Amino acid sequence: MIEVKNLHFSYYQKSLLKNISFEVGQGEFLGILGPNGGGKSTLMKNMLKNLDYESGEICVLGKDLKDFSLKEFARISGYVPQSSQLKTPLKVLDVLLMSKYVGLKHSFSGYSQKDKDEAVKLAKSLKFEDFLERNVLSLSGGEFQRVLLARAILKNPKILFLDEPTSALDLNYAIELLNLCESLIKERNIAVVAILHDLNLASMFCSRILFIKEGKICYDGKVNELFTEERLKEIYDLNCKVLMQEDKPYILAIK
Template identity: 30%
Template sequence: MSRLTGQSLVHGYGDQLVVHGVDIDIRQGEWVGIIGPNGSGKSTVLRMLARLLKPRGGAAMLDGEDLAALPPKSAARRIAMLAQAQEAGLELTVRELVRKGRHPHLKWYQDGSAEEHESIVDWAIAAASLQELQHRPLPALSGGERQRAWLAMAIAQTPSVLLLDEPATYLDIAHQLELMELVQQLNREQGLTVVTVLHDLNQAARYCDRLVAVKDGRVAAQGSPSELFTHAFFSDVFGVEGSIRSEEGVPSFQARRATPRRLAATAGAARAASAESGFQPNEPKTGEMTNV
């Protein structure tokens, strides 16, 4: 069953389109990574799926319902979004911020202090390893600590779908691992559906069930990490060549930039070698706008 879908999504800024009819389908309990070059439209697609941007064309659907038609509180009870950059200067403690995650579940006369809500706040704070920081004001935290606090607020919403835009941007290696494994635990043990925009391709391969590659505002390829990690894929989508390895069934890629002449030759050879794997990049239709 599809949990979240984007149907022919189109968006742009001014007269320039940046997303051109993207179709994306996320199944219940799946973790999907959206990857692609800078400026390819990844975050714009995610923001349309999060109901933060209204599509110029097409629709984002949650459990068969048009997200744009859902009341804000109803949508917030089912879907949560953690953006790459958060609002700065909020004079709240960590606990006060996390408690805001309960607002979609409150009646107009409730303030979120009821025992059932406080127990969920406690769980979210513990899950993000913030117990010792819960009474500290947000401006006193490091960038990584703040990101964990915002993630705790998102999971305190107890959503069925969690959308993450580069969630590990401000985190050191240890906290990146901690955050991604927390999301993995929620995905595996509680069936949380997760969609994540990621620049780290090896991290995407390690954690995601399926990858959707976006280039020039279109879906260029999609499949499991093992299906996508081919030389043809990296040369066509990212313009790089390198070495591909696999450990315990998880592929990884070490890139090196090629000269244009060598890249053209490598891309042709890689496409021929990958024909049997079934990888076929989507080609833009004649006459369609392709610049981002």
């Protein structure tokens, strides 16, 4: 689904990504982890065409990312940001329907009843149908994050990008949101690429982990292989205990 080869990116002559190479397969839930300032968000912005890398290659579905128009790339990808800059007092339903814009024949054709029905159905499944007519700016952080996820899902993407999607959510909603992403992988065989800070959520849901530090990939592998006390000390300078529960490692930080 995605192939990144020897990617380099600099900003104001400072090298932020150095020789990044990895692949993301169909049906995979890839977690990008690492300390703050390590290059995780910069990498995702390059993968989303928001930044222009200076050298290397990113291929999506066998096509060079630079050969996609923004509209073409929007048709195959969904994106859930950590936070949104939306300031317009739109109805929740109108925000959801934004996802259908790239499929319109022309800008003034309007959304079909089918588009609206799909949005309502998904809102019901995510348990926020009661505020479809509400001003989106009146929502709590957790409610708004579910709307952003629903908007991304409505595009029927082949690849779903998540940038710290659970940062505004309590643990119950965070698990619910990632459960939904896991279900999408199984039902639609899509790929999910997620930046996560919560190590235990990553352990629960990610099929594979990239550890990025100082602009480089330090480790690439399965959670059970990478979540060790020695490795987490190396990556995060974190003192912790790793506890196994149902064959998954969980991290207990030590003061």
